[in-house]
Amino acid sequence: MEIGNNTSTFGYSVDYFSRANAQQQAVSNDQGIEQDIRSVEKDEASNQTNNNQEQTNQSQTPQNSTELTSEEKSQLNELKAVDAQVRAHEAAHQSGPAAVGGASYTYAKGPDGVMYAVAGEVPVQIETSSEPQETISNLQGVIATALAPVDPSPQDISIASKARVLMMKAQQEFAQEIQEKISNSNEYSQNAKNQYEQNSNSKVEDKAEDLTV
Template structure:
């Protein structure tokens, strides 16, 4: 097994081994190592004190700071559940993104958030209506929708009404087409029933 000298020195040897004039091994205290060890201990003690002060200061919050931390924790839970409700609506296109604030305890709390929602038309009025309904469901899913949520739902309702109007026009045109065909067919049938008169000169 090989151990480097620096390793031996670092693991606590406070002495050095030397040969004296008679070439006998002599152990001598290493004054540099002793001083260094004392300095290192002072530095360690200082850094430990600083860490203790930091942990004490974070543990010992004032009443106002504790109240603020409580408010931030409540807001964090509210924001996260609000955004989770949006995601469950069916029109969300990805995860939620949050805006954070650091509390007096050093932790980060979500104070705002958003979820992207896809408001796209469809290739048919029925598809557009389904898409609009999914957007409305996503926007209004939280128990306490924000003004932005109401605005998104309102835009989706406008899109849905336009799709419903388009669908009504298509149904109306289809019915009119059938009515036109039916009246034309009746007209043609009536003409066939009446015998044609041909005047022949006598």
Template structure:
């Protein structure tokens, strides 16, 4: 990411001008801002002219390459945005760029970090795994890496579901064992009486 910093203004502390009645005080910042705004407009216009000139100077092959790069850039950005909307993404997308013959940078690859962790309970792990699967498979055309991440999350989810099932069976068996023990002791009481 390119960061452009505005230049700092040098304002002297010895600016003591007494305006006449007809004069309106104008600060030095206003004139500098106006000059900078005009300069910025000129630079933007020059860039537009340079881009249109450079686009006109491109060969047919270069124009096709630029079109391909623009298409790939849009595809990559859409793909990564889909991952981010899935619910398990933990940050912004990072991109790999290629410079086109027109001098512009185009995204040709990208990645999004996805939180992939087990929960403190099997139910929490299932919810986390579902979010990872949704994020990994969110794009219309998931990559091999996306499918691998979703598969790993599916395995994690299935293990958690097995644990939930096992806990439920143990509860039922525990209750049935208690019922069996209670009915056996009731029967023995009936016999003893």
């Protein structure tokens, strides 16, 4: 702050009273200047306080503001709906017999600063065995796990389809195994029958020989 010079000039050829009056007037003028200075400083301090208050209010306004635009509200509602749908979808997968771990999610930040799930996945284990019947049981669990949600995704349907292909192969192997067992059983039965008939014929011949005279 700069203050301009405000001084009074007095003559040297003055008497005591004139000097006293002049001194009194000078003092009065000096006091007036000091009052003016204090007044100016006070006004400027007041203005500075007001400016600081305005700046404080302006800086606080965006931070305290929680109002969202209509577009942001629409986006927020959509994110909340997707989050609920994704979590329900993955929870259904987790309840399946072939799920081998917890769900992992991909998140997106909403206009309110909260993270919302927009995608997820659950690991599923496809097991095959040397025993076709056991493989079939495992693959049935994979299909049930993949199609557990009410709205299976294309990836879910693809996994179920692959499991069905493997299960069909296992079923064919199992059917072939059963057929072989049946064939072996029939062969065993036929062999047993032939052996029985052979033994029976042999006994009859022995008896016939005994009766020969």
